[in-house]
Amino acid sequence: xxxxxxxxxxxxxxxxxxxxxxxxxxxxxxxxxxxxxxxxxxxxxxxxxxxxxxxxxxxxxxxxxxxxxxxxxxxxxxxxxxxxxxxxxxxxxxxxxxxxxxxxxxxxxxxxxxxxxxxxxxxxxxxxxxxxxxxxxxxxxxxxxxxxxxxxxxxxxxxxxxxxxxxxxxxxxxxxxxxxxxxxxxxxxxxxxxxxxxxxxxxxxxxxxxxxxxxxxxxxxxxxxxxxx
Numbered sequence: 001x002x003x004x005x006x007x008x009x010x011x012x013x014x015x016x017x018x019x020x021x022x023x024x025x026x027x028x029x030x031x032x033x034x035x036x037x038x039x040x041x042x043x044x045x046x047x048x049x050x051x052x053x054x055x056x057x058x059x060x061x062x063x064x065x066x067x068x069x070x071x072x073x074x075x076x077x078x079x080x081x082x083x084x085x086x087x088x089x090x091x092x093x094x095x096x097x098x099x100x101x102x103x104x105x106x107x108x109x110x111x112x113x114x115x116x117x118x119x120x121x122x123x124x125x126x127x128x129x130x131x132x133x134x135x136x137x138x139x140x141x142x143x144x145x146x147x148x149x150x151x152x153x154x155x156x157x158x159x160x161x162x163x164x165x166x167x168x169x170x171x172x173x174x175x176x177x178x179x180x181x182x183x184x185x186x187x188x189x190x191x192x193x194x195x196x197x198x199x200x201x202x203x204x205x206x207x208x209x210x211x212x213x214x215x216x217x218x219x220x221x222x223x224x225x226x227x228x229x
Contacts, residue, residue, distance in 0.1 A: 019057050021047040026054075026068040031116035035065055035124050069131060070138060072117050077139035079108040084143065087150035094159045094212075095204060102176050102200040109177050110196065115187025122186075144169045151211075161213045168211055175203035 025047035029038045040061055044051040058064040083104035087097060108114055121132050144166070151172070152165035162168040179199055184191050191199075 018047070018049055018053060022049060022054055022057055022064070023068050023071050026064050027072050027113070027116070030065055030068060031113075031120050034120075035061075035127060038065075040064075066128070066131065069117065069120065069135065072113055073135040073139040076108060076111070076114045076117060077142055079111070080105055080139075080143040081146055083108060084146045084150060087147075087154070094154060095208060098172075098204045098207065099200050102172070102203055103197060105173070106176055106180065106196045106200055109180060110184060110187065110191055112187075115184070119186055144173065147172065158213055160211050162211050168207075171210070172203070172207050175206055176200065 022043065026038075026043045029043045029046060033039075033042075038061075040054055041051055043064070044054050047054070054064065058067060083101050086101050086104070091097070117135070121135060125132055148165040148169035151160060151162060151168050154160040155162050155165060160168070176199070180191070181187070183189075183195070183199075
């Protein structure tokens with residue numbers, strides 16, 4: 001690589017690093033102080049850049065807010081998709097795999113930045129009513145679709161019993177996350193690992209009560225038995 005190309009590559013890398021630093025700092029400041037009280041001066045200081053650099057990258061405060069929220073939502077989605085992927089190789093232990101997946105999803109849900117993202121969306125929904133749908137489309141919906149796909153495969157393999165995998169996925173997520181908001185005071189109180197595991201086991205128990213595959217009855221494979229009696 002020529003010196004000119006090396007210099008250009010270094011400049012591009014530096015610009016990307018600055019942009020990521022600004023987005024990380026911006027989300028932290030917005031989550032901590034809210035949109036109205038968040039200062040671009042504070043964001044620049046926490047990112048370690050000059051204030052004009054923030055405007056050079058994002059134009060204005062609203063654009064910075066929107067992108068910071070979307071980028072954080074993408075990171076939350078990636079972590080959840082990695083957890084759902086565990087269902088790809090569930091083997092015979094469907095319960096154990098669901099508990100593992102559920103626990104990892106709860107870890108993601110209770111992550112500090114994930115909790116901050118939800119609180120920020122709740123707080124700013126009247127100012128940015130479209131942002132919740134954008135975040136759902138980029139994160140929550142994609143996770144639900146991935147989970148529904150895995151549950152459908154388990155159903156086809158006879159490991160689960162569900163006519164609508166999308167509904168099953170929604171209910172699995174609801175069973176996991178429903179109690180967490182109250183217990184964690186909207187993510188402001190850390191939940192111990194033992195409580196997350198207990199919540200996961202309870203959610204999986206309830207889920208399997210509805211969706212576990214039923215064992216075949218003794219005469220299920222012999223339709224002519226009734227006529228022979």
